Amino acid sequence: MLDEIHRLANPSELLKVAADHYRDVRVLATGSSVLGASARFRDTLAGRKREVWLTPMALADQAAFGSASLSHRLLRGGLPPFFLADDLPEADLQEWMDAYWARDIQKLFRLERRQSFQRFV
Secondary structure, X not given: OEOOHHHOOOHHHHHHHHHHHOOOXXXXXXXXXXXXXXXXXXXXXXXXXXXXXXXXXXXXXXXXXXXXXXXXXXXXXXXXXXXHXXXXXXXXXXXXXXXXXXXXXXHHHOOOOHHHHXXXX
C-alpha cells in the first residue's frame, strides 16, 4: 500500500519496477489528486496499471444514509465525514480546505490569492 504516491519525485519509476520485477506482488497506490499525480508521472504505465476512481458520495449513496436532499449535499459536500456529521464541523472543513489549497491548487496552478479561491468555491 503506497498512499499519496504522487508526492514522490518520480512515482511512475517505482511502480514500473514493481510491475516489471515483482509480478506476484499487488501494489495499491493512492493519491488524493489526479492533478498532482499527472505532473510527476513520467511514464504512462500502460499495461501495468488499473485505475479506480474514488469519488465523493453520489445521490444514491446519500439516500442509503437517509438523506437525498440536494440542499444538504450542497451545504455539506460529498465527503463522508462532512456529509454524515450531525453538525457542520466548520474547523474540520476549514482544515480540509486549507490542505486542499496548499497541496493541490496553489502548487499546481501557482495561485497566490487564497481568499479569491475560497470565494470562488
